[in-house]
Amino acid sequence: MLRFHKALLTIALILYSCLVKSQDQCSLLFQHNNDTIKEWQSRLQQKGLAAIQTFKGEFAEQKKWLYQEKLRSVLEHFDKPELVTDTAANNYIAAVMSKLTPALKAFAPQEINVYISRTGIPNAFTPGFHSVFINAGLLTRVQNEAQLAFVLCHEMAHIFLKHGEEAADQYLSSIQSKEFKQKVAAIKKQEFGQGRAIEELFKKFSFDSRRHSRFKETAADSLAIVWLSQTAYSLGQVISCLEVLDSIDTDRCDTKKVFEQYLNAEEYPVKAGYFGTTRRSVFGAAAYDDDTESLKMKDSLRTHPDCRQRIAYAGTLIPEAARNTGSKFLIDTARLYNLQQRLSNEVIEFALSHEKTSRGFFYAVEQLAAGDRNAFVASGISRSLNQLHQAQKVHTLGRITDLPNPQFYTKAYNELLYFIQNATLTDLAKINYYFTGSALKKYPGCKELAGSMAACAGNAGKAEEAAYWKKIYDQQ
Ligand SMILES: [Zn+2]
Numbered sequence: 332m333l334r335f336h337k338a339l340l341t342i343a344l345i346l347y348s349c350l351v352k353s354q355d356q357c358s359l360l361f362q363h364n365n366d367t368i369k370e371w372q373s374r375l376q377q378k379g380l381a382a383i384q385t386f387k388g389e390f391a392e393q394k395k396w397l398y399q400e401k402l403r404s405v406l407e408h409f410d411k412p413e414l415v416t417d418t419a420a421n422n423y424i425a426a427v428m429s430k431l432t433p434a435l436k437a438f439a440p441q442e443i444n445v446y447i448s449r450t451g452i453p454n455a456f457t458p459g460f461h462s463v464f465i466n467a468g469l470l471t472r473v474q475n476e477a478q479l480a481f482v483l484c485h486e487m488a489h490i491f492l493k494h495g496e497e498a499a500d501q502y503l504s505s506i507q508s509k510e511f512k513q514k515v516a517a518i519k520k521q522e523f524g525q526g527r528a529i530e531e532l533f534k535k536f537s538f539d540s541r542r543h544s545r546f547k548e549t550a551a552d553s554l555a556i557v558w559l560s561q562t563a564y565s566l567g568q569v570i571s572c573l574e575v576l577d578s579i580d581t582d583r584c585d586t587k588k589v590f591e592q593y594l595n596a597e598e599y600p601v602k603a604g605y606f607g608t609t610r611r612s613v614f615g616a617a618a619y620d621d622d623t624e625s626l627k628m629k630d631s632l633r634t635h636p637d638c639r640q641r642i643a644y645a646g647t648l649i650p651e652a653a654r655n656t657g658s659k660f661l662i663d664t665a666r667l668y669n670l671q672q673r674l675s676n677e678v679i680e681f682a683l684s685h686e687k688t689s690r691g692f693f694y695a696v697e698q699l700a701a702g703d704r705n706a707f708v709a710s711g712i713s714r715s716l717n718q719l720h721q722a723q724k725v726h727t728l729g730r731i732t733d734l735p736n737p738q739f740y741t742k743a744y745n746e747l748l749y750f751i752q753n754a755t756l757t758d759l760a761k762i763n764y765y766f767t768g769s770a771l772k773k774y775p776g777c778k779e780l781a782g783s784m785a786a787c788a789g790n791a792g793k794a795e796e797a798a799y800w801k802k803i804y805d806q807q
Pocket residue numbers: 485489543548551634635
């Protein structure tokens with residue numbers, strides 16, 4: 332009987348191999364080029380060190396030290412495979428940049444380097460040294476090129492107006508101030524709670540050149556609007572872009588519904604208790620009301636806060652008549668959408684390989700909710716559940732997942748974090764086994780799914796199936 336079973340498996344394996352050869356693989360990621368990274372890294376380092384040498388005047392030495400630290404932390408982005416090196420992707424951004432002539436002229440003969448980060452956090456920032464970083468999390472949300480052009484102009488305006496340097500100067504003078512020194516002296520005399528008091532003091536005087544005051548945000552918006560008004564891009568898209576930024580932290584999916592729709596098997600149904608607090612959870616009942624305090628807290632976490640005020644201010648600068656003129660696209664609609672499609676896979680991959688499993692899992696859940704069911708998203712879900720299973724087994728779950736916190740995270744992400752806290756090893760294994768099994772029927776050529784199935788079938792106690800999928804994985 333066993334021999335018969337094995338023979339069947341072998342036949343299935345041969346049939347499967349033929350089938351697979353006729354199908355595309357599911358790796359929809361960019362190729363990573365290490366030489367490009369090294370080139371970029373040394374270009375930025377040279378540029379940075381040259382800029383640092385020019386510092387003169389009061390606090391010049393401290394400023395040099397501060398900027399060396401800053402340069403070191405910027406260069407960290409080059410250590411992990413965080414930046415997209417794909418030529419077509421970078422050429423596209425360069426093509427959009429080439430349409431922003433007034434901004435480029437303002438910096439000539441120096442050039443601005445734009446880097447695409449694979450991080451899913453929706454943000455763009457300029458760490459100085461004539462460089463702009465735009466995260467995949469933001470690039471995938473802009474609705475057209477004109478909005479992308481505005482984001483780029485806004486960041487370039489921060490550089491042109493030397494907002495980062497101003498912040499550094501303010502920081503250096505504040506820690507040299509009498510007020511700061513007096514506070515440190517007072518804390519030294521304190522008998523208890525010194526540590527906490529120092530922490531509070533540094534929070535008050537902390538330095539983050541990426542966070543700008545409301546005044547600097549509107550100044551950057553104004554200059555960006557002036558630059559953009561001299562290009563062929565639509566000015567009306569500035570306001571639409573700010574609207575997108577304003578809604579960027581709101582939920583795009585309902586976690587429970589995604590589970591019910593995609594991770595619910597007849598043989599192993601989704602349980603009601605997955606998504607709420609239980610005694611295993613260290614946090615109390617969730618409160619998601621957007622009360623003033625939690626809104627304030629959310630806003631303080633953004634590097635570009637105060638979107639509502641920025642929208643009102645931009646409205647005063649852009650006349651009604653100018654809003655419907657200009658183009659949403661000057662380069663190519665398809666190239667932006669193709670880049671966005673690729674990047675939505677990259678955020679899952681980067682989070683699962685280099686950030687936190689819980690985030691990669693969430694990005695994949697968001698994409699399932701959008702009906703975007705490609706093989707890579709399915710394998711992202713499957714890999715997430717395997718990583719969680721493995722970590723829970725060896726008690727290292729805390730390292731790969733955020734903890735639920737209704738004050739910091741949205742309802743949808745919190746629900747996923749509660750699921751991670753509540754699911755047992757059996758839940759993780761069984762849910763994944765049925766999910767991956769059905770995904771493989773849909774995407775039989777996906778090597779990552781086969782590899783993932785080998786692991787989750789094993790976890791679900793199906794040793795023979797695990798061996799079968801392992802063989803398939805090795806053959807591909
Ligand atoms: Zn800004």
